[in-house]
Amino acid sequence: MGRVIRFFAKLKSLKLGVGFWLSVAWVALIVLVAIFANLLPLPNPDSALEAPSNLGPSLHHLLGTDNIGRDELSRLIFGSRVSLVVGFGSILLGILLGGLTGILAGYYGKAVDFSLNSLAIIFLAFPQMILILALITFEGRSLLVITVAIGIVGSPLIFRVVRSATQSVASREYVAASKALGASTSRVLLKEIFPNVAMTLSAFVFIAVGVAILAEAGLSFLGLSVPPPTPTWGDMVNVASSELEQNSILWIWPSLALLFTVLSINVVADRLRMKFGIRESFL
């Protein structure tokens, strides 16, 4: 119990600001409702025509209904699953692909770095939309394929970030000291390099998650993400945009959800970077 109190006292002493905590609250809310969506007293997000279409907000349908009478709030909540899974999942994959290769390239340098970096540069020059479309076309529009496609596209960027962070850490004298003490390469990488690279990476990762969520929303707006009836925020904006004359405020809800989520993730990333950025030199 004392430990919990001390933990909160420490959090308070960090002075992260109201904006930070609002952002954390929003992300936490989204994650929680996404996980427990099935337990919430919501109408089925896919059951059409049970209510009149294009209703405005009311007690029964807090955010109204869409063009075929589906509950907008329910769709919003179930739609957050796709955004979160693609956002975090794709970046996790990107970290596994780009992070591992980035550390190796940055640490070993020379031929290892040259070949991996060349690969990354070629990847970055490749039209990424075409890559994603090709994957979707051949492998189908499942949640897994969308996640993997965005993850693959993101990995060379993560590679570049991790590589340059590793290069700067690897030249530090504590790495040389560790080698001099007799640490094996894997120990140097794990104990000296990785914890320092992880700091730099963590700030970038949050921003990347935001970008990935937006990328998925873009795809689903174009009807290229997970197929209907699965609700996605991008698809909901798309539906609402064709119904502007009948229901002029429907587009606001998925747009706000996207805006708040991505903004919150960016604010969290920014504050964390400011507070936990590597502090080495006070001399």
Next chain:
Amino acid sequence: MSPEKILKVENLVVTFPAGAGKKVHAVSDVSFELAKGETLGLVGESGCGKSTTGRAIMQLIRPAQGSVNFEGSDLTRVKGKELRRIRQGMQIIFQDPISSLNPRRRLKDIIAEPLDIWSKLESEERYDRVREMCDQVGLDFESVKDRRPHEFSGGQCQRISIARALMLSPKLLICDEPVSALDVSVQAQILNLLRVLKSKYDLSMIFIAHDLAVVKNISTSVAVMYLGRICETADSDTFYTNPAHPYTKALLESVPEPDPSLIGSEGKMRLSGELPSVIDPPSGCKFRTRCPYSQDICAIQEPELVEISAGHKVACHFPISR
């Protein structure tokens, strides 16, 4: 019978790629020996290759040629686990006290790192060893064990580096400008600490520095480097009283006097000009472009390091004699 040598460096060459297939000779043909219990001061201007020499001895940078003989094994010929095992006998302390310590680790783990690498100690014994070593270097273990490097001053960080280096009971300690980044008062403390620990742990040392006053304090012999070569080496007394290389003389005379009125300004040798580029060094003697005694032969032939009196070697066509 000469005293036992702990380290023998022969014809050490370190090159770095300089783009377009060119190579920079950061260290060229450096040879010296270190007897047990001695301290060799390695001095020179920035960029003369003294730090690179230190790192090449440790094999942190692999030399292109030459041999580094430490207690009978040539380190340039071993690698991997074998190298790591032999190298336990030598340790290195770096110039930047902050950069020498991983900012994400705590003091107790930093100092225990050598133990964690080499032996699986019970946590109690490990704890005792770390606390004991902290006492040796003047750190109060109980009050600092959980701190991270950024919570320490430069001098304290250097004490931590020293503690970490001594954890494996090395026989040779390479100090790469260990006090250059510290305040003068702290410099004296660290130098005293090194001197005390040297006799306590029976260390031999290579002390790399650009400050001749610091080196004078601690070294039994001195070697001067210029553009990757040793130009003079002698025991400490001879070096400071009877320098034979013009560069050494100029260096010694460039040390500021506390009271300039006590000495005449005449007879002082001043260096002019910049250190030439290592990428495109001058022909013949590397120092000739700045040497007041330079003659035609200096541009043609590079002087060899020759012994002019016992233990006193100079690489100069026209050594200064008194």
